[in-house]
Amino acid sequence: xxxxxxxxxxxxxxxxxxDQIRIQVAGxxxxxxxxxxxxxxxxxxxxxxxxxxSRAYALLEEEGLLERRPGLPLVVRARSxxxxxxxxxxQFAKALRPLARMARQLGISGKEASDxxxxxxxxxxx
Amino acid sequence: xxxxxxxxxxLTKEFGEVTALRDVSLSLSGPSIIGLIGRNASGKTTxxxxxxxxxxxxRGQARTLGVATRNLRHEQLARIGVVPDAPTFIRWMSAxxxxxxxxxxxxxxxxxxxSFLAGxxxxxxxxxxxxxxxxxxxKLAIVAALCPxxxxxxxxxxxxxxxxxARDQFLRLLLEVVQEDHATIVISSHVLHDIESTVxxxxxxxxxxxxxxxxxxxxxxxxxxxxxxxxxxxxxxRFADAFVVRQTVMEPRRARLVVRTAGADVRAFEHAHDAxxxxxxxxxxxxxxxxxxxxxx
Numbered sequence: 001x002x003x004x005x006x007x008x009x010x011x012x013x014x015x016x017x018x019d020q021i022r023i024q025v026a027g028x029x030x031x032x033x034x035x036x037x038x039x040x041x042x043x044x045x046x047x048x049x050x051x052x053x054s055r056a057y058a059l060l061e062e063e064g065l066l067e068r069r070p071g072l073p074l075v076v077r078a079r080s081x082x083x084x085x086x087x088x089x090x091q092f093a094k095a096l097r098p099l100a101r102m103a104r105q106l107g108i109s110g111k112e113a114s115d116x117x118x119x120x121x122x123x124x125x126x
Numbered sequence: 127x128x129x130x131x132x133x134x135x136x137l138t139k140e141f142g143e144v145t146a147l148r149d150v151s152l153s154l155s156g157p158s159i160i161g162l163i164g165r166n167a168s169g170k171t172t173x174x175x176x177x178x179x180x181x182x183x184x185r186g187q188a189r190t191l192g193v194a195t196r197n198l199r200h201e202q203l204a205r206i207g208v209v210p211d212a213p214t215f216i217r218w219m220s221a222x223x224x225x226x227x228x229x230x231x232x233x234x235x236x237x238x239x240x241s242f243l244a245g246x247x248x249x250x251x252x253x254x255x256x257x258x259x260x261x262x263x264x265k266l267a268i269v270a271a272l273c274p275x276x277x278x279x280x281x282x283x284x285x286x287x288x289x290x291x292a293r294d295q296f297l298r299l300l301l302e303v304v305q306e307d308h309a310t311i312v313i314s315s316h317v318l319h320d321i322e323s324t325v326x327x328x329x330x331x332x333x334x335x336x337x338x339x340x341x342x343x344x345x346x347x348x349x350x351x352x353x354x355x356x357x358x359x360x361x362x363x364r365f366a367d368a369f370v371v372r373q374t375v376m377e378p379r380r381a382r383l384v385v386r387t388a389g390a391d392v393r394a395f396e397h398a399h400d401a402x403x404x405x406x407x408x409x410x411x412x413x414x415x416x417x418x419x420x421x422x423x
């Protein structure tokens with residue numbers, strides 16, 4: 001699991017952590033059954049407050065994304081394909097919102113914007 | 127876990143005409159790293175001194191580790207580690223001798239931690255106290271405070287004299303200590319950048335009153351900056367919306383606001399004022415003036 005947190009960005013650190021794990025699970029980079037680093041290990045790796053990490057893990061557990069097993073590391077819980085597709089869509093829409101705002105401010109039409117996005121995705125795949 | 131390590135209710139401290147703390151009610155529990163922030167003379171050091179019973183309330187209650195602070199005994203004090211803003215030691219001892227002397231007072235003194243910390247902070251235990259630089263004296267104070275494995279650790283501007291590397295190592299160390307010992311750590315500092323990378327909780331004092339007492343991440347969720355650009359017509363002189371906390375730049379075509387996110391609807395605002403809004407989060411230095419202002423109302 002590769003996580004990057006910017007504690008000075010103003011975005012609450014627990015939310016950065018939750019969002020990144022959600023994206024990695026939705027995109028399949030974190031597979032069901034895969035172990036999540038312990039609070040202590042992640043705190044040492046990221047120099048991040050352990051209470052902040054616990055809070056993020058508890059939230060993901062509540063959402064049903066992570067599973068706590070007594071005495072064992074947290075693991076990613078198995079999800080149905082449909083939920084995963086919705087989750088991916090949601091995460092992507094969230095990331096697009098500021099771009100949509102910028103497009104409106106720059107007077108870029110929906111078609112222009114989606115063409116530009118398509119070109120970027122195609123370029124990347126090539 | 128969850129033990130109330132400090133509790134104040136209606137705590138007021140007067141020094142003659144001056145009120146240093148005014149009706150402070152506060153509960154601190156761990157494990158947690160608590161950032162104690164505020165402007166100069168806001169009461170931070172006075173509060174820390176009340177926690178260890180070095181000063182007693184003029185009115186109101188203060189309890190530490192379950193005991194009224196006027197009755198704190200060795201049993202409780204041995205569970206508290208303090209790094210004061212200006213540490214003093216016995217001048218004719220070496221750093222190592224000073225630590226050995228202190229260790230006799232603490233049943234839980236951790237020798238392994240002592241050598242680990244001295245190595246980590248690059249503190250020479252052979253050095254004479256009289257010859258220590260301010261930075262090294264601060265390092266010695268940190269080692270002395272952490273070796274008894276205290277449940278409550280009070281740090282008054284602990285990083286002010288440390289070089290950037292020692293500072294970074296010290297802050298990382300706090301993250302470990304809070305987990306190993308389930309300690310409650312209160313760190314007072316003006317260096318908000320350091321506080322922001324370490325703490326999970328903020329207590330902000332202003333003029334001796336509690337201006338904020340909340341999880342750092344919750345404060346970040348509660349406020350945001352809005353950069354407002356007019357579309358076709360000029361913006362109003364002032365925004366009367368209840369969620370607008372601060373208006374820092376007010377020009378006919380652009381404005382910079384701080385809003386309370388609860389109840390703040392970007393779209394409705396854009397529509398009402400014929401403007402575009404760019405929402406940006408606020409970090410701790412950005413939040414600080416707002417928190418201090420809260421204490422004024």
